[in-house]
Amino acid sequence: MTDQGIDTRHAPADKPQKRELFAWAMYDFANSGYTTVVLTTVFNVYFVGVVASSLNADNGGSATFLWTLAMGIANAIVLLSAPVLGAIADYHAIKKPLLVVTTIGCVAGTALLALAGAGDLVMAMTLVIISNVMFASGENLISAFLPEISDRKNMGRVSGFAWGLGYFGGILSLVLCLLYINWAEGRGADASQYVPVTMLIVAVMFALAALPTFLWLRERAVPVAPVTRQFSLLQAGRVGLNRGLGRVLHTLREASHYRDLFRFLLTLAVYQSGVSTVIVLAAVYAQEVVGLSQQDIILLILVVNFTAALGAVVFGLIQDKLGSIRTLAITLLIWIVAVAVVFRASQPLDMWIAGNLIGLAMGATQSAGRALIGQFTPPARTAEFFGLWGLAMRVAAIVGPVSYGVISYFSGGDHRLALLSTLLFFVVGLLLLLTVDEKRGQVAVSRYGDNDTATADVEPAA
Template structure:
């Protein structure tokens, strides 16, 4: 079972990167933020739909006297079915417009991938705004990952939420996240991605502070909805900004780095929360305070990212990998 879970997680992460790589290929720079926002927004509504169907089935199964060993596997089947059905339009109607790059056929695709990655690191100075933003992304996304993974635990253990209230909170947060992604998509095409992201990080700071000082469940409901808005917005902007900083011929490569940074932050953030929680003898508020530092640091690092310069570097890039690779 663990092998299948691990395999599915790897495939999901790979698919997320591949989908993101299509963004600069099928939209213009003028509406990239909006379309990225639409994608995240629909994704949250899809998650909400799946959760609703699974909850309806679980309620029915419990009424029939079924045990968890019977109805939990069915919810996995429901999720897989919805995932497969919603993925079908991509395979049926989406066509690649980019011309696949040529490479030395004596080398494996893995060797080529590592060679491209090595070449990218050598070109860090040329794409300094992209590199700096990836560092920024890794910092603030560690905070996002921590909140996503541990918000439910915080709501239960600190705020006293029961299971039913927690499920409703999660569903409401999905709705506000979809709204945040949708609104943010329009804003970043008008304001620019960096200023929009700065606003979302400020919202994150307010949201975490609201959760930190919450003393009643009603306060947590307010904090949760602010978190939803910030979560949808920040994820939408991050992907769009990396797309803007990526040369068209290397979008897949650079958005793969975006995915890698997201995966690493999903480890660093929750791990730091757990360590602080352990050292503070289970003080969740102290742990949440450490999470707040990721957003503050991310906002400070973002001030070094120049959006115009980053887009210019992507536009003017004619860099190719050494002929021994291609």
């Protein structure tokens, strides 16, 4: 028994075959098309420019605000539901069945976005929220398989392989969509005709690429209570809620020894708010302010994906020499310069310069931040403390985009003014980072880590 009475023992520790490791990594390849095409490049621009365009006649920021509101609602749902869903998955050892459900939900929601046209606001927002919640929930579930198929010696390599494969999944999705868009535009089609087809392309690619995961990935966890007819859905939900809330409270209680961990979690939540804003609104800004075409935006995001991969590798090497704090400080300075270039952008070349800076900083920021959390975390508490990391990331995914949307709305669609909030997140994040002491955080782990292993084996009422 471990955290909150959840039995995390596994079935016989048979070594997973390479085929199973590949199957696990393929899920990153499969789902990357959703974030790259739906959230970052194509549908977000389509939503603002076509689906909700009529609202901009009265207020130029209305469409952008509704898009950011949809992102905020989706992330709020995930923020509240993830601990419960995770507790249920652990308690019954049903990660894989739940992963099938969330994948079907995301694929179906993405495919149905093909029906959203001009004026279909409620339908488009509802489908984006559903598909995004399903995507994020599936991402949490697939990550939970990592300790089952790897150990501390190769966990980094296995995770890194999947991360890299995911970049190529996003790139392939974009290439397929770009090829279709070029073909469609050559025959006189407009966005209302070709964007729906790109949603079908992403949905089909997600479904097909995820098949190896469902065919070859095994569930090794041993259930505390097998799913039976006598164990109702209501009972499962109540147990999951008790365990999920108990896990969060227990983590906060145990983590109180780690001052620099909490300082960095606050720092991360602030600068990640800026990162989250760029991810879901950069393409909208490029079209609405600078006037980039859909093809130009897709090409730019393609290049940024390669730059992000390069940044993660290069800054990973730099991090080993300079330390995580200094490396993060450098990347945040790059972010500040990049956003400043975007703020003053008046031609496509400006966006290409800023985009590559953003790509370089994005891969490095995510890699260095995750590594620093690992340094501030005792080996016996990794799952719990990374749960706090996940909470900080979700809060950032709500605060950043919604702040941009609110400013855009009340300023009548002034994207440059809204961008200042994004710049502020990076500046404040850099200042907060300077209060984090990397060595002191590592000392806290060695001082408290061996003793900080008590668990709350309290069984909530079922």
